[in-house]
Amino acid sequence: MSQLTHQRTGIIGGSGLYNIAGVEIIDTLTIDTPYGAPSDELVLARIGDQEVVFLPRHGRNHSIPPHKINYRANVYAMKLAGVNRIISISAVGSLRKHIHPGEFVLVDQFVDRTHSRENTFFDGPIVAHVSIADPVCNQLRSALEQACLASGITTHNGGRYLVMQGPQFSSRAESELYRSWGMDVIGMTNMPEAKLAREAEICYATVAMCTDYDCWHGQEEDVSVQSILEVMQANVANTQRMLQAFFASGHDAACSSGCRQALEQGIFADLKTADDSAILPVHALVERLL
Numbered sequence: 661m662s663q664l665t666h667q668r669t670g671i672i673g674g675s676g677l678y679n680i681a682g683v684e685i686i687d688t689l690t691i692d693t694p695y696g697a698p699s700d701e702l703v704l705a706r707i708g709d710q711e712v713v714f715l716p717r718h719g720r721n722h723s724i725p726p727h728k729i730n731y732r733a734n735v736y737a738m739k740l741a742g743v744n745r746i747i748s749i750s751a752v753g754s755l756r757k758h759i760h761p762g763e764f765v766l767v768d769q770f771v772d773r774t775h776s777r778e779n780t781f782f783d784g785p786i787v788a789h790v791s792i793a794d795p796v797c798n799q800l801r802s803a804l805e806q807a808c809l810a811s812g813i814t815t816h817n818g819g820r821y822l823v824m825q826g827p828q829f830s831s832r833a834e835s836e837l838y839r840s841w842g843m844d845v846i847g848m849t850n851m852p853e854a855k856l857a858r859e860a861e862i863c864y865a866t867v868a869m870c871t872d873y874d875c876w877h878g879q880e881e882d883v884s885v886q887s888i889l890e891v892m893q894a895n896v897a898n899t900q901r902m903l904q905a906f907f908a909s910g911h912d913a914a915c916s917s918g919c920r921q922a923l924e925q926g927i928f929a930d931l932k933t934a935d936d937s938a939i940l941p942v943h944a945l946v947e948r949l950l
């Protein structure tokens with residue numbers, strides 16, 4: 661049997677992606693976390709020499725809306741499952757004429773307009789302030805770009821994702837406002853997910869599958885669930901091919917962006933003298949620093 665790599669990749673599947681094709685399923689993991697249950701069981705699988713852990717963000721039947729997702733439980737469960745890099749697959753609306761429905765964007769920045777979501781593991785008494793200056797792992801994004809290109813998918817490398825609260829879509833005024841801010845795509849889920857991944861020292865990169873032009877365009881239909889579903893099937897088929905290409909490439913570069921050391925500069929507490937009860941909710945995250 662071939663040797664496994666030191667990477668364990670988590671895939672958080674968004675709208676339309678409720679499983680991954682072409683994998684050998686090893687186990688399904690029912691994981692409890694200090695933050696409650698994740699959106700579903702985690703599926704542990706193997707592709708070639710790579711181990712993969714899959715989780716559908718909205719649950720396998722898409723029964724959890726974006727504002728009700730337990731993002732902390734999802735990311736903590738990934739950490740407990742040994743994941744050290746997360747690929748987020750997400751449906752988004754385009755805020756730019758040149759980003760057409762059916763195309764992919766490898767996001768490199770986010771603006772977080774969500775509210776009332778639990779957005780940190782460090783809720784006290786252990787306090788941490790990690791850097792989110794570059795929320796996406798550059799190595800992982802480059803590897804995903806290669807996989808998208810190898811799969812013949814029109815892909816924009818770099819883009820700004822506006823994370824809105826939802827679940828309603830934007831008003832036309834909001835859509836125009838986000839365009840005036842220089843945003844490229846819009847969705848409802850990647851924050852606080854990306855922030856939590858950074859706190860968990862897990863590399864994070866988003867493959868944004870564009871489904872619509874939101875409601876700013878004028879000549880194109882305004883976004884609706886129906887219009888999204890029309891494009892989604894092709895997007896999901898492309899994503900499945902892209903993931904096969906990603907794993908076939910054996911991309912195994914160690915992260916040099918600092919994602920996996922994020923807490924070293926960020927913790928504002930003396931872990932050595934902290935009470936067990938304080939450590940407990942962040943144990944899996946700070947274990948290596950104790």
Ligand SMILES: CSC[C@H]1O[C@H](OP(=O)(O)O)[C@H](O)[C@@H]1O
Pocket residue numbers: 673674675676717718726749750751752826846847848849850885888
């Ligand atoms: C069903 S369309 C709107 C929904 O799709 C996106 O979710 P995900 O990022 O999980 O693919 C968007 O953010 C909305 O939550």
Ligand SMILES: Nc1ncnc2[nH]cnc12
Pocket residue numbers: 751752753754824829830846847848871872873874875883888
């Ligand atoms: N236009 C849009 N706004 C928010 N989330 C989306 N997901 C897909 N299209 C979207």
